Amino acid sequence: MRKDLSVFDIETVRRDFPILSRSVHGRKLAYLDNGATTFVPERVLAAVEEQYRSFQANVHRGVHYLSEQSTERVERVRFETAGFINANSPEEIVFTSGTTGSINLAARAFSDGILQQGDRVITTQMEHHSNLVPWQEACRRSGAELDIVHMTDEGELDLNELSRLLEKRPKLFAVAWVSNVLGTVNPLERIIPIAHAAGCPVLVDAAQAMRHGCVDVQALDCDFLCFSGHKIMGPTGVGVLYGRREWLERLTPASFGGGMIDEVDTKKSTFAEIPFKFEAGTPNIAGIIGLGAALRYLKDLGLPEIYAREAELLTYVGRMLGERGDLDVLGSPAERAGAISFNVRGLSCYDAAKLLDQLGVAVRSGHHCAQPLLKRFSLTGAVRVTPAFYNTREEIDALCSGLDRIAALLDNKR
Amino acid sequence: MSGIDAAQEALIDEFQELGDGFEQYAYLIELAAMLPIMAPEEKTDGRLVRGCHSRVWLDMRAQDGRFYAMADSDTLIIKGVLYLLKKLFDGRPLAEVAAAEVRFLEKTEISATFGPDRQKGIGYVIRAMQSFAAENSVEKP
Incomplete structure (x- = not known):
């Protein structure tokens, strides 16, 4: 047998x-x-259930016991998430609705303040639509051009083409770590230094990479990294945008409302510090708690x-x-x-x-x-x-x- | 009972005797092979049924007050369903086709295992056939 x-x-x-x-x-x-x-x-289900049963109160809003408990629990997950991907600090972790939400957030922020008419962005033929369409739209909004790195017959990226495109001094390279169709593992350890040498930051779609190998954003030296909770044994509707601190500080928020402001006047508002300026509205609190439980489960296993x-x-x-x-x-x-x-x-x-x-x-x-x-x-x-x-x-x-x-x-x- | 109704009853009995979903799907694939071939040049964009998740081409004609169709799909299971629809409707009076109540998909396992997207797509195919029959029938329903 x-x-x-x-x-x-x-x-x-x-x-x-x-x-x-x-x-x-x-x-x-x-x-x-x-x-x-x-x-x-089960452990993740129990954590989500416990949040709803015993805590539930909104975060960053109240001074009462349950609100403070919810806030502390969410911020603990932010801390644990930072540790899981070896981010420099929890402030570099933005909670989103998932990888798609993370990339859309970044694309919206890039098109509103970074990208100008005639600028260039690179993505690849291999991408999930979630790492292609947001950049098409960001380019449309800003007047930038989108360049595409094509694939070889083997299903790998044509790195010579990438090198040529990088000569055009693009403002961003958005690339999947692992193809969701072919399973191709892109050699980011080679790609990111090449991009950085050309002055180009790199956003990594790590949705399919999180269970493949150690995700260390500092060792990888990426500028952004996105992933979803529901592909790593967590709940649906929660994900993460990691952004290098200097990038997150530079980007403007993509959505606005409660929780992300510093001071609001009827004419003008100022925004909170990172990461909160990117988290308008009530977050998926139970989802975040579930994500934390999932990360702990994986680490314990x-x-x-x-x-x-x-x-x-x-x-x-x-x-x-x-x-x-x-x-x-x-x-x-x-x-x-x-x-x-x-x-x-x-x-x-x-x-x-x-x-x-x-x-x-x-x-x-x-x-x-x-x-x-x-x-x-x-x-x-x-x-x-x-x-x-x-x-x-x-x-x-x-x-x-x-x-x-x-x-x-x-x-x-x- | 109309000719279409009687044919449907026979179909339902036939499928229920097949047993589980795999056998029913396998049978649909067998039926797909019996669907007359549509030439590639006949599979034009104009003949594509809009709204189908699978690609379905439909070429219908009315002759001597009766309904005839050629159909094809890129999906064998859907081709099997097209074969069944063709078997039900081909050569029947247009008015009968237009007024028919198609129920064999629900009465067998076929519809339940298709999922909402394909169910809707097959609905579009049936609607296209019945609209064509109604438009070309002299006996307006």
């Missing part, structure tokens, strides 16, 4: 996620859509163990898919993390994912909010498999058995 990948006790870990044991369509669930959202452990297990699972998926003659895997990057996508020959990705779903295997199909990437491969969609550390080889085997059944079905049809 094949030995399962066990860098930690998988059965114990799986018990933290009761949803893993549910069934769908009368079959055992094999949830392989963690790139879209991960499941939430062991980050190196999580990275290792996820890497091994993805390697296993890659090998199993690679051995099949009936499908085409997208790209062949030197380093892949988190995601692998494919198309079954003769079958649309929708058909394949729907058939797999009927067998209890949850995978994603479609354009994955990355239409330019798919067009690069002359495709309109793909099936994407994104395991997480709580998955097992048996679940990946269930995917492969499902693909076998589909293959038999197609053979009968032919």
Whole structure:
């Protein structure tokens, strides 16, 4: 019998996620859509529930006990988040609604004060729409130009093209750390110094990178980094924009209202210090508390163990898919993390994912909010498999058995 | 009972005998292979049904008071549904097509497992077929 990948006790870990044991369509669930959202452990659910049950009061508003408790709890998570990504200080952590919210915040702030007519911004063909469309709009608002770094056939960024584009002295380079479709790990340790040498700050979309390896914003030397709670076992609707202090101080707020002001007069207002000037309105308090619980959960489980297990699972998926003659895997990057996508020959990705779903295997199909990437491969969609550390080889085997059944079905049809 | 109603009842029985969702989907894929091929040049943007998540091309004609359609999709499961719709409507009087109550999707597992986007898309296809039939029927409903 094949030995399962066990860098930690998988059965114990799986018990933290009761949803893993549910069934769908009368079959055992094999949830392989963690790139879209991960499941939430009991500990996070308990933290969110406790916030609503026992605290709930609004933050930064009141002097009463519960308000002070809520404020302290939220600020503790800010402190822990800073520690998790090794930010220099908690003031560099802005809570948002998620990666999309973080990038939109940055793009709005850049278009309102940094970008001028004729300036340039760079992003890539590989991006999730969330790291492309906000920059298209920021350029439209400011009159700046958007340049695109294209991909090689392997699904890697053309770094020569990036170097050429950097010669135009762009105001920002926005790039994914890990592709949400191909799983390509972009070599940020090489890219960021090149960009900085050209005087260009770098915003990193780390939505798919957080469970791949250690995220250390100081070692990475990025200027901004964005991620979501719901892809790291936290709740939906909460995320983080990390910004280097000098950048956050320089940027103007993107939304306005309560909580972000210093002094308000009927004619003019002044704004609070960072990070609060970027957090207008009541934040997702319970979401932030849940995010904190998720970060603690991951740390307690062991980050190196999580990275290792996820890497091994993805390697296993890659090998199993690679051995099949009936499908085409997208790209062949030197380093892949988190995601692998494919198309079954003769079958649309929708058909394949729907058939797999009927067998209890949850995978994603479609354009994955990355239409330019798919067009690069002359495709309109793909099936994407994104395991997480709580998955097992048996679940990946269930995917492969499902693909076998589909293959038999197609053979009968032919 | 109209010819369409009787054909629907037969379809519902046929699908219910198949068992689980995978078998029903597998059957739809088998049916997809039986849908007459639409030539690539016939799959024009003008024939695309708007609002469908999958791409669906529809080319309809009225002849001697009866409804005929050619249809295609980039998704096999949807092609299977198109085959069933064609089987229900092709060659039937236009007025009957326009007035038909299409219920086989709800009465089988097909509709429930499609999800809201595709359900809506199939709804657009049926509406396009029935609107065409109504517009071309001399017996106005």
